[in-house]
Amino acid sequence: MTNTISDVGDAAGILAIGTNTTEAHPVIGFEIKKAVRKGTKLIVANPREIELVRHADVWLRHRPGTDVTLLMGLCRVIVDEGLADASFIAERTENFDSFKESLQNFDLDSVAQTTGVPRKKIDEAARLYATNAPAAIFYAMGIAQHSHGTDNVIAVANLAMLTGNIGQPGSGVNPLRGQNNVQGACDVGALPNVYPGYQAVTSEAIQKKFEAAWDCSLSAKPGLTTTEIIDAAHRGQIKAVYIMGENPVLSEPQARHAEEALRKLEFLLVQDIFLTETARLAHLVLPGVTFAEKDGTFTNTERRVQRVRKAIEPPGDARPDWWITCQIGRKMGDRGFTFTSPPRIMEEIARLTPSYGGITYRRLEKGGLQWPCPTTEHPGTPILHTEKFTRGKGQFVPLEYKPSAESPNNQYPLLLTTGRSLFQYHTGTMSRKVKGLNVFLGEELVEINPRDASALGIADSDVVKVISRRGEVTAKAKVTAVSPAGVVYMTFHFAESPTNQLTNPAIDPIAKVPEFKVCAVRIEKKDTRLD
Amino acid sequence: METIKLTINGVEVKVNRGTTVLEAAQAANIYIPTLCADPDLEPYGSCRLCVVEIEKIRGLPTACTTPATNGMVVHTETPAVNEVRRTSVDLLIANHPMDCLTCRQNQQCELQQVTAHLGITERRFPRTDQAFPVDTSNPFFDLDRNYCILCAKCVRTCDEITGINAIDLAFRGYSARVATFGDKPLIESTCKSCGECMVRCPVAALTPKETRRPIHEVKTTCPYCGVGCQMYLGIKDGQVITVRGDRDNEVNGGHLCVKGRFGIAEFVHHPERLTNPQIRKNGKLAETTWDRALDEAAARLGQYAPNEVAVIASAKCTNEENYVLQKLGRAVLGTQNIDHCARL
Numbered sequence A: 001m002t003n004t005i006s007d008v009g010d011a012a013g014i015l016a017i018g019t020n021t022t023e024a025h026p027v028i029g030f031e032i033k034k035a036v037r038k039g040t041k042l043i044v045a046n047p048r049e050i051e052l053v054r055h056a057d058v059w060l061r062h063r064p065g066t067d068v069t070l071l072m073g074l075c076r077v078i079v080d081e082g083l084a085d086a087s088f089i090a091e092r093t094e095n096f097d098s099f100k101e102s103l104q105n106f107d108l109d110s111v112a113q114t115t116g117v118p119r120k121k122i123d124e125a126a127r128l129y130a131t132n133a134p135a136a137i138f139y140a141m142g143i144a145q146h147s148h149g150t151d152n153v154i155a156v157a158n159l160a161m162l163t164g165n166i167g168q169p170g171s172g173v174n175p176l177r178g179q180n181n182v183q184g185a186c187d188v189g190a191l192p193n194v195y196p197g198y199q200a201v202t203s204e205a206i207q208k209k210f211e212a213a214w215d216c217s218l219s220a221k222p223g224l225t226t227t228e229i230i231d232a233a234h235r236g237q238i239k240a241v242y243i244m245g246e247n248p249v250l251s252e253p254q255a256r257h258a259e260e261a262l263r264k265l266e267f268l269l270v271q272d273i274f275l276t277e278t279a280r281l282a283h284l285v286l287p288g289v290t291f292a293e294k295d296g297t298f299t300n301t302e303r304r305v306q307r308v309r310k311a312i313e314p315p316g317d318a319r320p321d322w323w324i325t326c327q328i329g330r331k332m333g334d335r336g337f338t339f340t341s342p343p344r345i346m347e348e349i350a351r352l353t354p355s356y357g358g359i360t361y362r363r364l365e366k367g368g369l370q371w372p373c374p375t376t377e378h379p380g381t382p383i384l385h386t387e388k389f390t391r392g393k394g395q396f397v398p399l400e401y402k403p404s405a406e407s408p409n410n411q412y413p414l415l416l417t418t419g420r421s422l423f424q425y426h427t428g429t430m431s432r433k434v435k436g437l438n439v440f441l442g443e444e445l446v447e448i449n450p451r452d453a454s455a456l457g458i459a460d461s462d463v464v465k466v467i468s469r470r471g472e473v474t475a476k477a478k479v480t481a482v483s484p485a486g487v488v489y490m491t492f493h494f495a496e497s498p499t500n501q502l503t504n505p506a507i508d509p510i511a512k513v514p515e516f517k518v519c520a521v522r523i524e525k526k527d528t529r530l531d
Numbered sequence B: 001m002e003t004i005k006l007t008i009n010g011v012e013v014k015v016n017r018g019t020t021v022l023e024a025a026q027a028a029n030i031y032i033p034t035l036c037a038d039p040d041l042e043p044y045g046s047c048r049l050c051v052v053e054i055e056k057i058r059g060l061p062t063a064c065t066t067p068a069t070n071g072m073v074v075h076t077e078t079p080a081v082n083e084v085r086r087t088s089v090d091l092l093i094a095n096h097p098m099d100c101l102t103c104r105q106n107q108q109c110e111l112q113q114v115t116a117h118l119g120i121t122e123r124r125f126p127r128t129d130q131a132f133p134v135d136t137s138n139p140f141f142d143l144d145r146n147y148c149i150l151c152a153k154c155v156r157t158c159d160e161i162t163g164i165n166a167i168d169l170a171f172r173g174y175s176a177r178v179a180t181f182g183d184k185p186l187i188e189s190t191c192k193s194c195g196e197c198m199v200r201c202p203v204a205a206l207t208p209k210e211t212r213r214p215i216h217e218v219k220t221t222c223p224y225c226g227v228g229c230q231m232y233l234g235i236k237d238g239q240v241i242t243v244r245g246d247r248d249n250e251v252n253g254g255h256l257c258v259k260g261r262f263g264i265a266e267f268v269h270h271p272e273r274l275t276n277p278q279i280r281k282n283g284k285l286a287e288t289t290w291d292r293a294l295d296e297a298a299a300r301l302g303q304y305a306p307n308e309v310a311v312i313a314s315a316k317c318t319n320e321e322n323y324v325l326q327k328l329g330r331a332v333l334g335t336q337n338i339d340h341c342a343r344l
Helices: A005-010 A026-037 A051-055 A067-080 A086-092 A096-105 A108-115 A119-131 A149-162 A182-187 A204-214 A226-235 A255-264 A321-331 A342-352 A435-440 A450-456 B021-027 B079-094 B110-117 B153-161 B196-200 B258-262 B290-301 B319-332
Strands: A013-017 A041-045 A058-060 A135-139 A173-175 A240-244 A267-272 A284-287 A296-299 A304-308 A414-419 A445-448 A463-468 A471-479 A487-491 A504-507 A519-525 B003-008 B011-016 B073-075 B141-143 B167-170 B177-180 B206-208 B216-221 B230-236 B239-245 B278-281 B284-287 B309-312
Touching: A005 A026, A013 A026, A013 A067, A013 A119, A026 A041, A026 A051, A026 B153, A041 A051, A041 A119, A058 A119, A067 A096, A067 A108, A067 A119, A067 A149, A086 A149, A108 A119, A135 A149, A149 A173, A182 A296, A182 B319, A204 A342, A204 B319, A226 A255, A226 B309, A240 B290, A240 B319, A267 A321, A267 B290, A284 B290, A296 A342, A296 B319, A304 B216, A321 B290, A321 B319, A342 B319, A435 B258, A445 A450, A445 A463, A450 A471, A450 A519, B003 B021, B011 B021, B021 B073, B079 B110, B153 B167, B153 B196, B196 B206, B239 B258, B278 B290, B309 B319
Parallel strands: A013 A041, A013 A135, A041 A058, A135 A173, A240 A267, A240 B309, A267 A284, A414 A487, A445 A471, B003 B073
Antiparallel strands: A284 B278, A296 A304, A414 A519, A445 A487, A463 A471, A463 A519, B003 B011, B141 B206, B167 B177, B216 B230, B230 B239, B278 B284
């Protein structure tokens, strides 16, 4: 997030696009609803009738995969009606003219046609966003998980810059990070192209810095992403994988392919708290511990580094994950793994990561710190880009509509989009162990619009087969108008109905994010008498 | 912000304009009994216990709904005030169960505190025979309307804080009660089970099914989702038994969702937790020692060229753990094939 959770209430306008906030980030959902109660205008752009729709001033029910067109349409209205922030554009941005010219390709009638959103609503939403300053944009995986996810993010940034909604409380571009420490894992370099602090592996100076710090020689070539690692394992190029606390057998697109790939490995090491679907395939399983049994830090969606504190002893002979990895490092003869505790590891992170330079456990005792926090005197940075952007001037980028990699056709006439439930978490390793949560949602339900259901002769709770080009999954149907006609919706929390066996591994060329939000499927009622 | 001065029980109190008389008294450590006021909720004025006398103002205004003004002179403990409070509490306890010792809220009950403060030692009004069945349909907390004092904190929480509006006050007069749409059990309502209502209930009308109380608490960060709510884990006998939102932080201000509040102890203490290293032998995983497991890990990982090996770190693990794992991948295994499930 460019901004903080606590300034949600300062927003006069909020655009929530591609986020089902009340399900995936419930406490931020509370804050958005509280703001609306006090007069903040809310625009919700979502194909599904999510809970926030009930609180919205305008609901843009666009077709999945048409976000760029919708956002460019909003920009077009704002420019046409003279609602853009001319002084912000002049002082803080560049390339506006070519962006403005590209808006000519987004004739508003064709925008309405592509997105399925009536033109009147697009006008209304654009005016609401542009005239209620400061306005904040919230988005999540509904923007990112597309084969053109990078374009979606750029479109969001264009809209925010066009109206000067950057750098002040209640404004900003606020991606909501899904898992508890996805921000932190990225920050400390668990990515194939950057060292801790997003320092590029291709930079010679950075390479030298880390070679000196770690007393080793390093490769200057970016590595593979998870999805690419799986593919390389399937091809036999990758032969050994060390997985800590991840369950790709359920979370990867085209999951059956992922399982096949992991089975081909010569050596699979899985470190986890349960024998997950992935751990079952391992040659070596190492028992890690939960957050309650170890010290450390998580970094939340607003870049706030916060303490995790050991509250109880681990069960049996389970050990903290940092300890396990350090032991392996020592056994392999490296002297850089003699850390005796997490605070010592944070000292090394702070030394090598400029944005974490001022973060110490002692300071965190007083509360979380938001990076960039370069020195121990620095108070942290609640709001980014207040004076200038990281690159200096904000760059407008002209965009064009790119269809999703897969569209419904005669054989696969429905569009499948995926998401998360409030009552479960990711692949369910933790949340499905909690009986009470399973009372609320204990199995996969395929959301299908009454119109499609009746055409297929499907009634609520019927068992159905969902079939894509990559596999088929069985689950119960939930007949509901929450999903629009032509669109079905599933989560990916349940191993018994592994939704990701259906999803499309087509990835965004830059961000390498798979297209979980759009693939083509057909649905058949399962004849349970045959079973 | 403009500061104003008022006098409460002869003590001069300085507060910001916009502060209520109740908040001003609390800031000055002057106790005014109340059952319906909550710092997170808008003033409501229903329990009538915070009535005070204010010079030059007629009647007995409620402190929670009256803004403090400059020069105001307030008396919180006059005979008239206490007579009204006493009658109000007499009415509240007329039908309230008197099983305090075995009640889930014993020693945490605000009605108990208020009754003690007013020195009430007997029930003045006779008990009637109205009895409600207990709604135990929610897996994490119960709704027992027999204890309810109709302060509406739960109803207001579900509206003002969570925006879910699963419950409201229904029916009138003596039949008035907290109800879901259609008076159905909670589990059949739109309730999302966040438990914010339960946290604010002053009596035992909304209580957790987990009735043990922790010996000590440890502040930490929730392991679900990227919001990063701050919470206290309540510990007893080496087990996490309760979770409480931390009010003093900018992230969640004490709020939690159903997973954070109720979804932790059971997975942490689940019998299927891995407790020993396991190594595959003859196709099956079998328990082994740490020494052997770590030797195996080091020996096997060391066999491969950098382009044959990969490391997948975790968005669920700590920064320190992700750091050491990416360092192992880069510095020891020599590979840049390092990722985690950020994209998934």
